[in-house]
Amino acid sequence: MIVEIKIPVIGESITEGFIVEWMKGDGEFVNVDDNLYELETDKITMTIQSEHSGQLKIIVPAESEVDIGQVVASIDTDVQAAESAEEKVVTPVQNDTAPPITPSAGMEQVKATLSSRDGLDNLSPAVRRLVVEKQIDPTLIKGTGKGGRIIKDDVLKHLENISRAKFPAILPERVEEMPEPILTNKPVSQYDISDRQTRKPMSRLRQRLSERLVNAQQTAAILTTFNEADMSAVIEYRKKYKDAFLDKYGLKLGFMSFFVKATVEALKRVPAVNAQIDGNDIVYNNYYDIGVAVSTDSGLVVPVIRDADKLSFGQIEQAIAELGKKARERKLTLDDLQGGTFTISNGGIFGSMMSTPILNSPQSAILGMHAIKNRAVVVEPDNTIEVRPMMYLAVSYDHRLIDGAESVTFLKHIVECLENPERIMFEV
Amino acid sequence: MAKMNMIQAINLALHREMEGDDSVLVMGEDVAVNGGVFRATEGLLEKFGDKRVIDTPLAEAGIVGTATGMAIGGLKPVTEMQFSGFSYNMFHQLEGNASRMRARSRGQFTVPLVIRMPFGGGVRALEHHSESKEVYYAHTPGIKVVIPSRPANAFALLRAAIQDPDPVIFMEPKRSYRSFKGDVADNPEPMQIGKAEIVQGGKDITVISWGAMFHDTQQVVEELQADSDISIELLDLLTISPMDAVTIAESVKKTGRCVVVQEAHRSFGPASEIIAHINDRALMYLEAPVKRVTMYDTTVPLFGRELLYLPSKGHIRKAIQETIDF
Numbered sequence: 001m002i003v004e005i006k007i008p009v010i011g012e013s014i015t016e017g018f019i020v021e022w023m024k025g026d027g028e029f030v031n032v033d034d035n036l037y038e039l040e041t042d043k044i045t046m047t048i049q050s051e052h053s054g055q056l057k058i059i060v061p062a063e064s065e066v067d068i069g070q071v072v073a074s075i076d077t078d079v080q081a082a083e084s085a086e087e088k089v090v091t092p093v094q095n096d097t098a099p100p101i102t103p104s105a106g107m108e109q110v111k112a113t114l115s116s117r118d119g120l121d122n123l124s125p126a127v128r129r130l131v132v133e134k135q136i137d138p139t140l141i142k143g144t145g146k147g148g149r150i151i152k153d154d155v156l157k158h159l160e161n162i163s164r165a166k167f168p169a170i171l172p173e174r175v176e177e178m179p180e181p182i183l184t185n186k187p188v189s190q191y192d193i194s195d196r197q198t199r200k201p202m203s204r205l206r207q208r209l210s211e212r213l214v215n216a217q218q219t220a221a222i223l224t225t226f227n228e229a230d231m232s233a234v235i236e237y238r239k240k241y242k243d244a245f246l247d248k249y250g251l252k253l254g255f256m257s258f259f260v261k262a263t264v265e266a267l268k269r270v271p272a273v274n275a276q277i278d279g280n281d282i283v284y285n286n287y288y289d290i291g292v293a294v295s296t297d298s299g300l301v302v303p304v305i306r307d308a309d310k311l312s313f314g315q316i317e318q319a320i321a322e323l324g325k326k327a328r329e330r331k332l333t334l335d336d337l338q339g340g341t342f343t344i345s346n347g348g349i350f351g352s353m354m355s356t357p358i359l360n361s362p363q364s365a366i367l368g369m370h371a372i373k374n375r376a377v378v379v380e381p382d383n384t385i386e387v388r389p390m391m392y393l394a395v396s397y398d399h400r401l402i403d404g405a406e407s408v409t410f411l412k413h414i415v416e417c418l419e420n421p422e423r424i425m426f427e428v
Numbered sequence: 429m430a431k432m433n434m435i436q437a438i439n440l441a442l443h444r445e446m447e448g449d450d451s452v453l454v455m456g457e458d459v460a461v462n463g464g465v466f467r468a469t470e471g472l473l474e475k476f477g478d479k480r481v482i483d484t485p486l487a488e489a490g491i492v493g494t495a496t497g498m499a500i501g502g503l504k505p506v507t508e509m510q511f512s513g514f515s516y517n518m519f520h521q522l523e524g525n526a527s528r529m530r531a532r533s534r535g536q537f538t539v540p541l542v543i544r545m546p547f548g549g550g551v552r553a554l555e556h557h558s559e560s561k562e563v564y565y566a567h568t569p570g571i572k573v574v575i576p577s578r579p580a581n582a583f584a585l586l587r588a589a590i591q592d593p594d595p596v597i598f599m600e601p602k603r604s605y606r607s608f609k610g611d612v613a614d615n616p617e618p619m620q621i622g623k624a625e626i627v628q629g630g631k632d633i634t635v636i637s638w639g640a641m642f643h644d645t646q647q648v649v650e651e652l653q654a655d656s657d658i659s660i661e662l663l664d665l666l667t668i669s670p671m672d673a674v675t676i677a678e679s680v681k682k683t684g685r686c687v688v689v690q691e692a693h694r695s696f697g698p699a700s701e702i703i704a705h706i707n708d709r710a711l712m713y714l715e716a717p718v719k720r721v722t723m724y725d726t727t728v729p730l731f732g733r734e735l736l737y738l739p740s741k742g743h744i745r746k747a748i749q750e751t752i753d754f
């Protein structure tokens with residue numbers, strides 16, 4: 001059976017995509033769950049697996065734009081693993097030694113012959129298949145079966161006879177049909193590559209990312225407020241509980257769980273930050289789906305931790321580890337990316353001191369984390385100067401619905417939760 | 429390597445599994461003190477005690493219902509139905525509970541239960557003792573149905589059945605219990621449920637059988653090959669469900685002809701299912717229609733007429749000849 005491979009429905013807003021590469025060659029045998037091709041769309045890049053096993057026939061080559069639902073390949077499920085390898089070797093040989101009697105005659109003609117002649121309707125399925133495949137006129141075959149019926153062996157013997165006889169007259173014709181090899185020095189690439197520049201097409205993910213970022217810049221009234229947090233307490237807790245946490249969850253207790261928890265507490269306190277603009281309405285979200293920006297080879301993606309307010313530190317670390325792994329393996333689904341209410345971006349892992357993050361629209365605010373550095377700070381109440389591990393924090397927000405007081409209160413509460421993590425526990 | 433009959437091979441498999449796995453236990457009617465009416469469980473009570481070798485009342489539904497609970501709880505009960513004809517009394521427990529537990533619990537629970545039962549005719553027994561009703565079980569999703577044909581595969585497949593996570597109906601062709609001996613290796617290769625065995629390769633015709641009929645079929649094949657130049661590929665189905673459609677289809681693609689020999693009633697039997705698989709996967713390779721050699725669609729007669737209803741070697745020989753000459 002021939003099964004069509006169609007571009008799958010990925011999400012309601014995705015209507016087209018781009019085949020980056022085929023991971024299997026044309027004519028190659030594929031097994032169920034083998035990786036077939038990499039599909040890039042506006043929102044996500046994913047690897048599509050085969051649902052069938054058989055011989056692959058690629059219809060749409062790599063680096064082509066495709067629509068959702070478009071047929072891009074087919075799989076002949078009748079071909080078995082060994083057979084397909086065998087066919088690759090055997091078929092050309094057969095063509096050379098046993099050219100069809102009438103090379104101009106297609107399958108259609110043979111089928112027509114089969115149906116129009118008398119006395120041929122008692123061919124067995126096996127013989128029918130063979131004469132059509134090998135394009136043989138069955139009336140030329142002498143049957144040795146019961147009552148002169150043609151059996152499979154008769155067809156095979158007939159084929160052998162033909163290959164011995166050969167038809168040299170047909171061969172030159174076939175050769176002429178072949179295009180002459182063209183040898184030129186023209187660059188194969190469509191781009192003019194010099195040693196001063198390297199030009200690469202932007203991935204669709206990056207194209208879409210740029211659209212969204214520019215769109216956010218143009219529509220929202222973005223403003224950034226800064227603050228700084230003394231990370232001593234968080235570092236202390238991490239040190240104190242890192243072994244116990246590792247034992248229980250199999251993961252390191254990271255900074256992110258503290259930031260996610262602190263953010264949720266602050267969002268509860270300042271609901272406008274968790275809201276978004278929809279036309280002339282403001283929609284307040286009563287749930288806390290926190291996006292965590294992850295950098296991958298092909299660009300930035302923001303998988304979402306669902307209902308972060310209901311998760312423990314351990315569950316948050318697990319969710320982040322899982323999403324990060326999926327992102328690196330390009331296994332994120334659209335569901336993993338959609339519908340966040342707030343985003344946290346950590347430039348600190350790359351050493352950033354300070355930044356003004358851009359909103360992940362339609363969200364109204366984003367928290368930027370930065371590098372922790374030991375700085376000399378004045379510590380109250382005695383106004384002594386001490387060395388403390390400090391982090392600058394930035395919240396960019398849409399001034400259309402968040403006022404300065406709200407954004408500052410929001411960030412200040414995050415800082416307080418980080419400096420006194422027990423506040424997270426008591427939700428005060 | 430030891431020579432033994434099938435009942436000894438089954439007994440040995442039970443000994444080995446009970447030695448190797450404390451969660452394996454045996455229960456059924458007369459299995460403990462008497463060692464089973466066919467002696468399949470002989471010596472188990474003495475060796476493993478009455479906590480693991482349990483005589484039950486004459487209540488098949490009780491046996492399988494209890495065993496289902498044990499299996500869900502983590503034990504591996506091997507139950508015995510004294511004759512397959514009595515097994516219908518436990519059908520409700522098997523069909524209604526054991527077979528559905530995996531799906532119903534979304535995979536949280538499985539039922540590693542084995543139900544052994546002697547079946548099939550040819551030993552001059554009553555009608556209830558002589559039927560081949562493997563399709564009753566094979567038609568039910570969630571159950572595996574295994575039928576060995578020789579001591580060696582009875583040994584290996586019973587061990588596979590006991591370690592299988594799902595309910596396995598292990599149907600023992602009682603005509604073959606003591607009628608011949610075969611080699612059983614000391615540590616034979618494990619066998620996989622769901623795989624048919626190509627006992628002998630050939631290129632003109634595929635002949636498929638299982639259970640006690642496999643022997644009659646094998647004898648006919650040997651005779652035919654001795655006095656003609658027909659090359660026959662002989663398949664022992666071994667597992668009725670899940671059926672090994674791939675091996676069947678690949679063989680038929682090669683030979684283009686096929687005969688199926690079953691002891692079960694003609695209609696709705698495993699042979700029909702085999703032919704459906706061939707239609708699905710190998711129709712365009714066929715040179716002749718696939719023939720079935722089966723029992724008649726009648727209630728098993730009294731044993732005076734037994735040899736008239738069982739498929740005979742003559743039936744098998746004729747079917748192969750007709751298919752070759754089609």
